[in-house]
Amino acid sequence: MNETLQTIAQRxxxxxxxxxxxxxxxxxxLLQAAIQAPSAMNRQLCxxxxxxxxxxxxxxxxxxxxxxxxxxxxxxxxxxxxxxxPILLIVSGPEYDSxxxxxxxxxxxxxxLAATSLNIGSCWxxxxxxxxxxxxxxxxxxxxxxxxxxxxxxxxxxGYIKQDTPAKEKKQERIHIVESNRG
Ligand SMILES: Cc1cc2nc3c(=O)[nH]c(=O)nc-3n(C[C@H](O)[C@H](O)[C@H](O)COP(=O)(O)O)c2cc1C
Numbered sequence: 527m528n529e530t531l532q533t534i535a536q537r538x539x540x541x542x543x544x545x546x547x548x549x550x551x552x553x554x555x556l557l558q559a560a561i562q563a564p565s566a567m568n569r570q571l572c573x574x575x576x577x578x579x580x581x582x583x584x585x586x587x588x589x590x591x592x593x594x595x596x597x598x599x600x601x602x603x604x605x606x607x608x609x610x611x612p613i614l615l616i617v618s619g620p621e622y623d624s625x626x627x628x629x630x631x632x633x634x635x636x637x638x639l640a641a642t643s644l645n646i647g648s649c650w651x652x653x654x655x656x657x658x659x660x661x662x663x664x665x666x667x668x669x670x671x672x673x674x675x676x677x678x679x680x681x682x683x684x685g686y687i688k689q690d691t692p693a694k695e696k697k698q699e700r701i702h703i704v705e706s707n708r709g
Contacts, residue, residue, distance in 0.1 A: 533643045538693045540647025543685035547578070552644055553613065556684065559640035560617070563632035566625035566667040571680065572633055575670050576615040586614070586654070586666050592655045611683035616654065616667075618676040630679025637682045647687035654678050690706045 527535065553576060560574045577583055589609045593603055608614050610689050620625030634650060640650040656664045658678045668674070 528602070529643075533639055534669075536693075537638055537648075538691070539647055539649040540611075540683070540685075540687050541609045542687070542689035543609055543683070544688045545610065545612065546610050546686055548646055548685060552646060553646065553684075556615065556637050556640050556646075557691070558563070559636040560615070560633040563636045564627070565575070565629040565632070568700055569625075569629075571623045572617055572619035572626055572630040573634060573676070574637075575616040575618070575672055576668060577616065578612070578623040580612065582666075582670065583608060583611075583614050586663075589662050589666050590653050590657050591661045593663055594653070608651050608683040609649065611647070611649075611685040613684040614651070615682040615684055616672065616678055617638045617680055617682075618672055620673075621675050623678060624679065627642065627679055634680050634682055637684075641682075647683075647685055649683045651683050654681055666689040673700050 557574060557576060561570070565572065584606075586603070588606050591601050606621055614635075615637055617630040617637075617704075619630055623629070638648045638650070654663070656666060656677050664674070667676075667678070672678075
């Protein structure tokens, strides 16, 4: 297996992070990996926002918690939607872009693979997608400079790994090779 395939095989979601900022050059490499992703018709409309201020991430988690609980989704004590990771990367794109989910997801996967290659933990975080259009959450996103016409595709929690977890088994039966001479 070459290095790229090894990185793909090694990627797994991390949910326990060290309370330590990753190096600037590592963050830059993750952001460059994000924008290197393919995009429909090369429009490159999705953007990535790196939130590195823990107070901002905490404000977001508190707001998401409040909004979720108002919707009847009880969150456990000590809930933190991005597991206290020191960095949250938010990928968003304009509402009018019909390919933003595909483009943004490619960016996120590039981030996860780049992080794995640097021995940095990562995890897709979804909660913001479901709560982003509630005013209180939008106000926090505005603070980050995310335009009002952007919709969040997904987020990546990023940081050094505190506690490793076993890799999830991948279901091989999902692979189908369709032969050309199938009768
Ligand atoms: C669209 C999507 C949304 C996800 N949302 C969350 C999330 O909000 N919180 C979380 O801990 N993991 C989330 N995950 C990570 C999955 O739980 C994880 O990928 C899955 O359990 C397989 O584990 P692996 O990533 O280690 O292979 C999400 C993954 C995807 C692709």
